Amino acid sequence: MKKKATPKRARTKQKRLSPDDRRKEFVAKATEFFSEEGFGGGTRDLARRLGVTQPLLYRYFPSKDDLIKEVYRTVYLEPFDTGWEKLLADRSKPIRDRLYEFYNAYTNVIFNRKWLRIYLYSGLKGLDINRWYVGVVRDKILTRIVRECRHEAGMPLQTKPTAAELEMAWVFHSGIFYYGVRKYIYESPVLESKEQMISDALDAFLAGFERVFGATVAISRAPVKVVG
Known part of the structure; x- marks a missing residue:
């Protein structure tokens, strides 16, 4: 007897983020990544954690140092503006x-x-x-x-x-x-x-x-x- 095909789950359509929101998401997830793994991990591992490609990550942050500086600014400097x-x-x-x-x-x-x-x-x-x-x-x-x-x-x-x-x-x-x-x-x-x-x-x-x-x-x- 032929098995009944299991219906495929409908793919959830992801909300398209604006460049500014995408950048903030990258910084937030990079903060999580650095707090767990330290700063020794490469951008390849970080991009995998973010669920994006390295080229896309580099479009927002040309280097790992640029991303670290942005994490520093948002996590350590922004509170002083309060x-x-x-x-x-x-x-x-x-x-x-x-x-x-x-x-x-x-x-x-x-x-x-x-x-x-x-x-x-x-x-x-x-x-x-x-x-x-x-x-x-x-x-x-x-x-x-x-x-x-x-x-x-x-x-x-x-x-x-x-x-x-x-x-x-x-x-x-x-x-x-x-x-x-x-x-x-x-x-x-x-x-x-x-x-x-x-x-x-x-x-x-x-x-x-x-x-x-x-x-x-x-x-x-x-x-x-x-x-x-």
């Missing part, structure tokens, strides 16, 4: 409130496995992503934080942050960053409340900054006794 610098500089709010609000928003962006894995992979690979991002954090976040701490302590604002001031800010910032690494990369036990962690770190940093650098200014301003 008004974070303006928030840090808004002296109508107490400095602690500004920093608390900023670090809650900042960690909401970076505390995920994809973001952190790409950052760590790029560091191990010696790519420029880490150096670029460290520069952005230094110039857009930490320099502003030091400036606002100086203002709060009544210190001079004309000079650039000293190496010691920036180092203290880095220690504070890196502690918060490493909380995310321990939780999302190492999957180690951490304090359950991220908000409490930020709050405690802020109290320690602000008290330490004023004690170390504010005291230095106070000593330098102390009147000199004249011995008769």
Whole structure:
């Protein structure tokens, strides 16, 4: 008896994407790819993951470096356009409130496995992503934080942050960053409340900054006794 032919499934018609949407899709999937495989994979593997040909991928990104730079821009730089610098500089709010609000928003962006894995992979690979991002954090976040701490302590604002001031800010910032690494990369036990962690770190940093650098200014301003 002749078997009845199984009807073929109708092919689902894929929606045709605009060039801009196609480019965004490539960046989003490349971000996933780099977070899972690192930056050692070639464009052939990446194109296969995207479900497209290499020539089509090269039409949007002439080289792998161009694609990496676009991932960096969208994943690491775009969040800074959300008004974070303006928030840090808004002296109508107490400095602690500004920093608390900023670090809650900042960690909401970076505390995920994809973001952190790409950052760590790029560091191990010696790519420029880490150096670029460290520069952005230094110039857009930490320099502003030091400036606002100086203002709060009544210190001079004309000079650039000293190496010691920036180092203290880095220690504070890196502690918060490493909380995310321990939780999302190492999957180690951490304090359950991220908000409490930020709050405690802020109290320690602000008290330490004023004690170390504010005291230095106070000593330098102390009147000199004249011995008769």
